Amino acid sequence: MPVCLYPQFYSTREKKKMGNCLILEKKEIKIMSKDGKILSYQPPLKVQQVLLDFPGYAISSSAFPVICHLDQETYLSAGQLYYLIPPETKPLAQTGHADDVLRIKLVLSKQELKELIKNGGIVSLDDMMSQLQRITKRRDGIEKERCMSWKPTLESIPEENHDFF
Known part of the structure; x- marks a missing residue:
């Protein structure tokens, strides 16, 4: 039920609101x-x-x-x-076919490639997936930190206290 701030603007004859009512939702x-x-x-x-x-x-x-x-x-x-x-992504186990082929394209920086080679390279799919997950978790942590530390660049404008009355 709308709450009228100004009851004189409520038309009782036509039972219509005149537009000056505050509706609380x-x-x-x-x-x-x-x-x-x-x-x-x-x-x-x-x-x-x-x-x-x-x-x-x-x-x-x-x-x-x-x-x-x-x-x-x-x-x-x-x-x-x-x-x-x-x-x-969907987990690999959901595909249900043993003959399915999974192609993975890696985009690595030179530094990441050097780390991979230095650590002995990738031996199996499981090793590759675990290394990718570690890299992803690191990146997700950085992204989350960026989101949490975001602040507006504009400073607040202080309001002045004016005594009009």
């Missing part, structure tokens, strides 16, 4: 899925509570191209739009 937490559907939740809500229904997914407060995965213990803010980020 409860703000929801909105999460956009990959297919564009908006999921609505009531606050208070933690990231982990949403992810119980979406195993392997993550939640980001920003859209592409910059994605910062939120921590599981983070409370989501009402009125803000979040993004449900799907898992990046």
Whole structure:
């Protein structure tokens, strides 16, 4: 039910609002899925509570191209739009075929290549995957640190106290 700030602007004869009413709404937490559907939740809500229904997914407060995965213990803010980020890859075990071929293209810096050769190179697929996971975790840690340490570049403008009355 709308709450009228100025009852004199409420037309009782026509039973219509004249436009000067304040409508109080409860703000929801909105999460956009990959297919564009908006999921609505009531606050208070933690990231982990949403992810119980979406195993392997993550939640980001920003859209592409910059994605910062939120921590599981983070409370989501009402009125803000979040993004449900799907898992990046499927595990190899899901393919089900022993004859499947997996091609991997590695893009390494000269320094990473030197480290790989110095450490004896890659002996098996498992070794390569474990080294790639270590590199990815290192990069993810750096990206998360960048997201957490971001601050606006503009300084706040202090308000002056003017006594008009």
